[in-house]
Amino acid sequence: xxxVTQLDSHVSVSEGTPVLLRCNYSSSYSPxxxxxxxxxxxxLQLLLKxxxxxxxxxxxxxxxxxxxxxxxxxHLTKPSAHMSDAAEYFCVVSxxxxxxxxxxxxxxxxxxx
Amino acid sequence: DVKVTxxxxxLVKRTGxxxxxxxxxxxxxxNMFWYRQDPGLGLRLIYFSYDVKMKEKGDIPEGYSVSRxxxxxxxxxxxxxxxxxxxxYLCASSPGLAxxxxxxxxxxxxxxxxx
Numbered sequence: 001x002x003x004v005t006q007l008d009s010h011v012s013v014s015e016g017t018p019v020l021l022r023c024n025y026s027s028s029y030s031p032x033x034x035x036x037x038x039x040x041x042x043x044l045q046l047l048l049k050x051x052x053x054x055x056x057x058x059x060x061x062x063x064x065x066x067x068x069x070x071x072x073x074x075h076l077t078k079p080s081a082h083m084s085d086a087a088e089y090f091c092v093v094s095x096x097x098x099x100x101x102x103x104x105x106x107x108x109x110x111x112x113x
Numbered sequence: 114d115v116k117v118t119x120x121x122x123x124l125v126k127r128t129g130x131x132x133x134x135x136x137x138x139x140x141x142x143x144n145m146f147w148y149r150q151d152p153g154l155g156l157r158l159i160y161f162s163y164d165v166k167m168k169e170k171g172d173i174p175e176g177y178s179v180s181r182x183x184x185x186x187x188x189x190x191x192x193x194x195x196x197x198x199x200x201x202y203l204c205a206s207s208p209g210l211a212x213x214x215x216x217x218x219x220x221x222x223x224x225x226x227x228x
Contacts, residue, residue, distance in 0.1 A: 009153065032214040043117070044156075044203070044219040051214045090155060094214070100146070100171060101217060103155035 002026055004093045006104035014112045019063075019078040021107045023091035026072070033074045034092040034101070035065055044090070050074065061085070086111045116140070117220035119204050124225045132191040134223050136204030143209025145187035146217065147171075147179060150201040162187055163209060194227045201225075 007022040025031055035047040048059025055067040061084075065076045074091060091104040120135035138145065144163050148156040148171075158171030160179040168179050176198060180188045187206075191198055201224050205217040 006155075034216075036219075041221075043221045044205075046216050049214075049216065100158050100161055101156075103148075103157070105153055105155040 002031070002093055002095060002102050004091050004102055004104040006089075006091050006107050008107050009105065010108045010110065012110040012112060013081045015083055016080050019076070019081045019085065019109065021076040021089050021091075021109065023074045023076065023104060024072050025074060025091075025093045029095050032094045033065075033067060034094075035059065035063070035074075035076050036090045036092060036103075037087050038090065038106075039087045047076070047089070081109075081111045083111050083113065085109060117204055117206055117218050119202075119220040119223050121223050122221065124223060126191075126194050126225065126227050128195060128227060130191075130194050130227075132194050132225070132227075134189040134191075134202055134204075134225070136187045136189070136206075136220055137185055138187075138206040138218070139185065140206065140208075140218070141184065142206040142218075143184075144207045144215075144217075145181065146205040146207075147177075147187065147189045148203045148205065149173070150203055150222070156203060159189065194225075196227050199225060199227045 003026045005024045033050040036044045038044045048057045050057045050067045058064045063078045092101045094101045117138045146161040147159040150156050162168045162181040178190045203222045204220040207215040207217045
């Protein structure tokens with residue numbers, strides 16, 4: 001069965017410092033990988049997705065993620081955190097032909113002034 | 114822009130009540146989904162539908178049913194609400210052309226409290 005593991009439930013950074021949110025997935029077939037963000041009291045929004053094209057994927061708001069097959073990882077990064085980045089982030093996996101998504105348990109990002 | 118709306122942001126119901134959660138999308142999407150979100154568990158798929166009157170069970174269908182009579186509307190039904198169904202419920206839709214590689218678009222969620 002497909003699964004995805006977010007290695008940190010909470011991450012706290014200072015404004016202006018780099019962000020790293022870690023994600024590992026189980027590998028059965030070629031996965032599609034996504035990062036979604038959920039701001040307080042708002043719906044989930046797609047940040048970026050990987051679907052077997054370039055391994056470095058750029059998303060909205062300066063975020064990017066790198067697909068590393070050898071490590072079965074898809075970590076999310078941003079060079080410089082902003083206060084507005086404080087939210088919960090979900091790593092998500094799916095496979096070609098399967099309509100449903102499998103979500104990780106989420107990482108809550110806090111940004112300190 | 115894709116818009117997915119859910120009928121209520123907050124609901125309070127009593128144990129044993131029948132509860133209807135409604136979801137509407139305005140982009141003619143084939144696929145619609147119901148998830149529940151609980152702290153530390155992420156989102157878990159309850160049911161999804163890939164066409165009118167078609168449905169498939171997700172990972173946690175017990176205690177729930179669904180209805181899709183029109184393409185734009187997907188209802189989640191709690192036949193007899195229980196306290197362990199207190200949760201945030203999220204509806205999503207996707208075009209239905211590319212399977213698991215598609216982006217899903219989410220509604221704002223309904224926070225249900227069962228007393």
